[in-house]
Amino acid sequence: MDWAGWAVFGLIATAALTAVMIAAQLAGLTRLDLPLLLGSVFTGDPDRARVAGFFAHLVVGQGFALGYTAAFALWGRATWWLGMVLGAVHVSVALGAVVPLLAGVHPRLASGRAGPASRATLEPPGLLGLNYGVQTPVGAVVAHLVYGLALGLALGAR
Amino acid sequence: MTATASGPGPAPAADGGGAPIADHALIGDTRTAALVASDGSLDWMCLPHFDGEPVFGSLVGGTAAGKFRAGPLRRSPVASRRYRPSTATLETTWTTDQGRLTLTEGMVAELGRYLLPETLVVRRLAAADGPVDVEVDLAPRLGESHRPPVFRHRREGVVLTWGSLALALQSDPVLPPGSGDAATSWRVRVEPGRPLTLVLSTADRQPLVHVDPERAWESLRDDEERWRRWCGHIDTAGIEPRYRAPLVRSLLTLRLLTYSPSGAPVAAPTTSLPEDPGGVRNWDYRFAWPRDASIGIGAFLGVGHVDEARHFLAWLLHASRLARPRLPVLLTLHGRYPRPEHELRGWPGYRSSRPVRVGNGAADQHQLDGYGWVVDAAWLLTRAGVRLDGETWRAVRGFVDEVARRWREPDAGIWEVRDDAAHHVHSKLMAWLALDRGLRIARRRGVPERRRRGWVAEREAIAAEVRTRGFDAGLGAYVRSYGSTELDAAVLVLPLLGLEPPGSPRTRGTIDAIRSRLGAGGPFLYRYPPGSDGLPGGEGAFLPCSFWLVQALAASGRRPEAAELFDELLAWAGPLGLYPEEADPSSGELLGNHPQALTHAAMVQATLALRDSNGLEGSPP
Incomplete structure (x- = not known):
């Protein structure tokens, strides 16, 4: 298990994933704002939420990088394409299961069941995040493939 | 049993x-x-x-x-x-x-x-x-x-x-x-x-x-x-007792028409209820118009329901994100671009009013006035003490910049007449409003000096152009579009903006001209001269315009006239206090998609205008 590689390259891969998602957002491809989505778990102030969410995302990304690094260690090798395979699995689970389930635990994310008393302010992402724009899954897939690619390449080179 | x-x-x-x-x-x-x-x-x-x-x-x-x-x-x-x-x-x-x-x-x-x-x-x-x-x-x-x-x-x-x-x-x-x-x-x-x-x-x-x-x-x-x-939290202080129950029904209807999972206000829950029974003016209103959301913000703020107002703005800015700095004309309830307009085959329509449509072709239009409504709503929230977060202020600034760039272009106007791009006076007025309210917010939130000066210059340019090209001296009124002698009831927003003093001869002349030339009998107004939109058949009187007239009269120091008109309008509501979009002025039959959020929001605004004009008779603010 490459602990030093995990610590450094996990951070870099997460930064790359975040950059792709923010670029997709700025390019008008999606309304998914990952830092806001994560940070609004802690605070209702959108400006503070984005800061908190950015760091939360780094932590989460580092956690997932642990899984990738462990998988590479079990396989005994790390390659760019293995990283992308893991990225594909990762994004499938994230879009297909985690994102739709978020509304059940996120205090400021409305659900499809929201009623007049709902004080949640964020729209639910829906299956595959499609409520945030039809190109949201594309952006998310590309971002996670980049994440896996970065980890596979960097850890494979050591 | x-x-x-x-x-x-x-x-x-x-x-x-x-x-x-x-x-x-x-x-x-x-x-x-x-x-x-x-x-x-x-x-x-x-x-x-x-x-x-x-x-x-x-x-x-x-x-x-x-x-x-x-x-x-x-x-x-x-x-x-x-x-x-x-x-x-x-x-x-x-x-x-x-x-x-x-x-x-x-x-x-x-x-x-x-x-x-x-x-x-x-x-x-x-x-x-x-x-x-x-x-x-x-x-x-x-x-x-x-x-x-x-x-x-x-x-x-x-x-x-x-x-x-x-x-x-x-x-x-x-x-x-x-x-x-x-x-x-x-x-x-x-x-x-x-x-x-x-x-x-x-x-x-x-x-x-x-x-x-x-x-x-x-x-x-x-x-x-x-x-x-929820209704108990409606602030009815200063509102005449006879207006309270209709006001509450309108607000409750607006809330019922707000899609809770996203906060989107749906314009009406129906499609293709006709504006002209037996005719072709049958549209799908099951979408959210930023304009309606903005008017709703004013309506809910005015009665102390600040959360609903904030949610409308949050939805609006979230939903319009993919198109920024352009403001979409209408969106689905989840902020997506609507599907193409489509006619339902074999559907007979309400009283043979065909076609029955789903989707709405107005989505592709450029409507300048929408920006004014949205920025004004952001200003109303700011004035009420709600702090716009950084992202919201960034979006509002973007809308103001867009207006500064594009106000000289013709647009489709508020009435969404197809293939009718023109220099609509109402659109220019609302462009002025966007810049003016943007500047007011900027005083609290700050904006680079160069940008501020640019907004001021464009605002003054709009005012100068509208005053010369949008006003017909013969009629003594602001008209529908540059060079036209037709009137447009949407221009009744004039005394509410600040571009013309509410008691000025131009404001009074515009209100009176619209009332006499677009009057459809009783309290009803046509939105523009009937038959001037290129579609076959006629249409009813447009109910929100009548409520805007109440607002205009109240804001320009003519409260007794406003109250009299408002009382008449209340009497024409449906048996349950609901309003669709239009009414047949000859029979009073209510027409169009039902119930209509815009009509109810305008009704609330008119009630608030009457409240706010108490004691101002004969003395325009």
Whole structure:
């Protein structure tokens, strides 16, 4: 298990994933704002939420990088394409299961069941995040493939 | 109760014109809504949301499009019909030759953490003065092709499915199983003291939740209590007592038309209710217009419901994100670009008003006025002490920049007339408003000096151009578009903006000219000269314009005239206090999609204008 590689390259891969998602957002491809989505778990102030969410995302990304690094260690090798395979699995689970389930635990994310008393302010992402724009899954897939690619390449080179 | 399964009962007219538009009451849960006629026929409901496919569509699709009737077996006069005060629960009482029959119905809006279906319609029939024979006819049909469901009678009740979409009807007492064509139609006798409770549950790509009828009834009563609390928070201080109940009904209707999962205000829950019966002016309003959201912000802020106002702005900025800095004309409830406009084949339309359309072609237009409404709404929130977060202020700045860049271009204007790009005066006024309110917000939030100077310069340029090219000295009024001598009732916003003093001769001249030249008789106004939009046929008077006239009169120091007009307008509301978009000025028949959020928001704004003009008679602010 490459602990030093995990610590450094996990951070870099997460930064790359975040950059792709923010670029997709700025390019008008999606309304998914990952830092806001994560940070609004802690605070209702959108400006503070984005800061908190950015760091939360780094932590989460580092956690997932642990899984990738462990998988590479079990396989005994790390390659760019293995990283992308893991990225594909990762994004499938994230879009297909985690994102739709978020509304059940996120205090400021409305659900499809929201009623007049709902004080949640964020729209639910829906299956595959499609409520945030039809190109949201594309952006998310590309971002996670980049994440896996970065980890596979960097850890494979050591 | 005694019951026999039987064939279908009396049907409304095949062209879907069984009941007047205003005869339809709204019940809803803030995720979808249904329209119910006074004979107990639920004639319109889409699933799973406002903009989904109709499962009960007889309102515009004829009997083949489905309905859910619960009412007296034989046609009987309605003794009374009302919403329970400050609730969304509808109560209809018929006098039959056997006794009185009351249908109490609603949809459960607040599901909380309970295992309840996303849409739950509860209807209870109760008899008094003797047993009454009733008819229950459940005939849903899905979508454009009127797909019939697969029917099963289970222990819990009747289950109707179309693949992943399902409906279940449960009742107490239990309705007996039927068969064949009569499988979902019953004639039963309701005894006094033993009401019949019907519960319609829906499930879309989820397991059906069977709800015990007594539990569903309790949920509806709990909801009533929540609505009463919600209405109790409406600030009616300073509002004349006779205006309070209509005001509350309008606000409650606006809330029922707000899609809770995203906060989007749906313009109306229906499609293709005609502006001209038998004509082609039939549009799909099951979308959210940023303009309506902005007007709604003012309406809710004015009565102290700040959360609703904030949510509207949050939705608006979230939903418009993909198009920024352009402001979309309209969006789906989840902020997507609407599907292309499409005509439903074989749908007869309401009183033969064809085509029945889904989707809305206005989505592709450039409408400059929308920016003004949105930035003004942001200013109203700022003025009320709500701090715009960084992202919101960034978006608002972007809209103001867009106006500064594009105000010299012709646009489609507020009325969305197809193929009519022009220099609309109302659009220019609203562009001025966007820049002016942007500058006001900038005073609190800060903006680079160069940008501020740019906004000031463009604002002054608009004012100068509108004053010269948008004003007709002969008429003494601002006109519809540059060089035109036609008038536009949307220009009634003039005294509310600050571009012209409310008491100036130009403002007074514009109000009076619009009132006399676009007056349609009584309190009604046409939005522009009838027949000037290139479509065949005529159209009714546009109700929001009449409420804007009330606002304009009140704001320009003519309160008695405003109050008199407002009283007349209240008298023309539907029997349940609901307004669609238009009215036939000769008969008073209410027309267009129903109920209409814009009309109700304008009604609220007019009430607030009357409140705010108390004591200002003859002294324009």
